[in-house]
Amino acid sequence: MxxxxxxxxxxxxxxxxxxxxxxxxxxxxxxxxxxIERPDQGDDTRSWGPPYVRDQHxxxxxxxxxxxxxxxxxxSIAIDITTEAGQKIIYQMVRESDVVVENFKVGSMKxxxxxxxxxxxxxxxxxxxxxxxxxQTGPYANRPGYDFxxxxxxxxxxxxxxxxxxxxxxxxxVGVALADVTTGLYATIAILGALANRSETGEGQYIDLALxxxxxAVLANQSMNYLTSGIAPERLGNEHPxxxxxxxxxxxxxYIILAVGNDSQFQRFCALINESDLAxxxxxxxxxxxxxxxxxxxxxxxxxxxxxxxEEWLQQLESVKIPCGPINSIDKVFENEQIKHRQMEIEMNxxxxxxxKMVANPIKFSKTPNKYDRPPPLLAEHTNEILKDLLQMxxxxxxFLKDTGVVQ
Numbered sequence: 453m454x455x456x457x458x459x460x461x462x463x464x465x466x467x468x469x470x471x472x473x474x475x476x477x478x479x480x481x482x483x484x485x486x487x488i489e490r491p492d493q494g495d496d497t498r499s500w501g502p503p504y505v506r507d508q509h510x511x512x513x514x515x516x517x518x519x520x521x522x523x524x525x526x527x528s529i530a531i532d533i534t535t536e537a538g539q540k541i542i543y544q545m546v547r548e549s550d551v552v553v554e555n556f557k558v559g560s561m562k563x564x565x566x567x568x569x570x571x572x573x574x575x576x577x578x579x580x581x582x583x584x585x586x587x588q589t590g591p592y593a594n595r596p597g598y599d600f601x602x603x604x605x606x607x608x609x610x611x612x613x614x615x616x617x618x619x620x621x622x623x624x625x626v627g628v629a630l631a632d633v634t635t636g637l638y639a640t641i642a643i644l645g646a647l648a649n650r651s652e653t654g655e656g657q658y659i660d661l662a663l664x665x666x667x668x669a670v671l672a673n674q675s676m677n678y679l680t681s682g683i684a685p686e687r688l689g690n691e692h693p694x695x696x697x698x699x700x701x702x703x704x705x706x707y708i709i710l711a712v713g714n715d716s717q718f719q720r721f722c723a724l725i726n727e728s729d730l731a732x733x734x735x736x737x738x739x740x741x742x743x744x745x746x747x748x749x750x751x752x753x754x755x756x757x758x759x760x761x762x763e764e765w766l767q768q769l770e771s772v773k774i775p776c777g778p779i780n781s782i783d784k785v786f787e788n789e790q791i792k793h794r795q796m797e798i799e800m801n802x803x804x805x806x807x808x809k810m811v812a813n814p815i816k817f818s819k820t821p822n823k824y825d826r827p828p829p830l831l832a833e834h835t836n837e838i839l840k841d842l843l844q845m846x847x848x849x850x851x852f853l854k855d856t857g858v859v860q
Contacts, residue, residue, distance in 0.1 A: 455482025456820040460647070463488060463545055464526060465533075465554035465566070467495040469599070469629055470583050470663065472522040473636025474643065475553055479525025480813040480822040486545065486838060487523065487829065491530040491860035494831040495519055505805045513804040520828045524800070524810060528829035529838045530860035537858040539565050544843050546574050551643055555583040558593050568658045578656040579646040581639055587662030597663050599629035606631065606667030611674055614689040623687070635666040696742035697721075697750065700779065701757040708762050710753075711775035715739060720772045725756050802827040832860040 460483040464475040472487075472495070479485040489495055501516035532538045546552065552571060554561055561567040561582075568580040582588060585597010603609050603625045613624035642659045650656055668675060674685045677693060685693055690709070692698035697718075700709050712718050715738055722731040730736050730752070735745040742749055757765065762778060769776040780788065786797055795812060802808040813822045839845040839859070853859045 458482035461549045462551040469632035470635040471555040474639035485526040487526040523828040527834035530832035581659040599632045602631040602663040703762040705761040800827040
């Protein structure tokens with residue numbers, strides 16, 4: 453059975469996270485993704501460790517977990533794109549491809565003759581996606597953009613972390629490179645949209661994606677809270693700016709989250725904790741009032757939640773259909789019965805590690821399931837295969853390119 457995108461070929465000139473995240477999704481959906489890397493060094497994340505995967509004898513390899521997390525399903529070819537011979541190889545590959553993804557600094561691809569204007573003359577159906585920190589235009593266009601800086605500049609850190617008036621208060625970044633990951637998701641969506649348009653018009657197009665733009669876009673209700681009120685949202689720790697009670701609470705032995713999303717849930721919660729009067733109190737009987745009066749309501753709930761342990765609370769809350777949950781460490785997430793049922797952990801055979809454990813793609817297709825038949829590639833693992841099978845080069849031509857350092 454063919455996967456959803458098995459008819460497509462993608463040239464992946466990106467590295468680090470945002471671009472590779474997008475191309476890994478396309479690879480999972482069946483696209484042939486050719487990862488074009490620098491000879492000898494490859495993707496920067498190959499060395500971003502520890503941890504590094506261990507082989508069957510328990511010895512540490514040179515394959516970093518960071519790199520492995522975002523390059524499944526791809527083939528690797530190492531080409532020196534700064535050389536004319538290397539650029540000619542890319543041109544040949546472009547003729548046979550549907551999508552190019554790159555995240556070089558603004559102007560770099562034009563310098564190498566690999567910009568959209570040049571490549572679209574070779575293949576007018578090409579979808580070309582550029583990912584940068586700040587986009588191709590504007591006063592910041594030439595600045596380098598890294599996730600940490602984007603989280604700060606894009607407002608995310610201003611609403612993440614404990615309140616300034618409490619111990620530990622101050623801005624915090626999210627525990628994963630969220631600006632990069634969400635930009636990768638937007639890149640995937642944009643590429644699929646452009647492909648859908650191409651199927652109608654026969655024409656490719658250029659996609660300009662900026663991490664800063666994406667960071668602002670995914671602020672969602674928080675950015676609209678500002679545009680609606682004119683008041684910049686502040687850090688609330690685990691509290692919610694628009695819903696109360698919707699936060700973490702200490703129990704007798706740990707912490708849980710309580711997510712009361714509407715007034716009927718609040719009424720059931722009050723009945724469960726034997727405080728039905730709270731549901732009738734005009735200070736708390738609607739979510740609007742609870743938000744206005746959170747500083748009065750939350751201390752009352754905090755005292756009550758301390759009276760039982762987490763497991764007791766979770767069982768009782770679930771019994772009356774009140775959204776709640778434990779705060780799991782990542783090892784406990786992988787042990788969760790729902791995660792296991794959904795088969796979110798998969799195993800792949802890797803050249804340096806048998807039974808490499810990876811996180812599955814969360815998309816579940818009913819007719820065209822995702823493909824997990826190719827582990828993250830070693831650097832230049834598929835150079836010979838691509839040059840021979842795709843570009844029809846003979847052994848002498850390939851040897852010459854290797855001897856002159858054009859490819860690895």
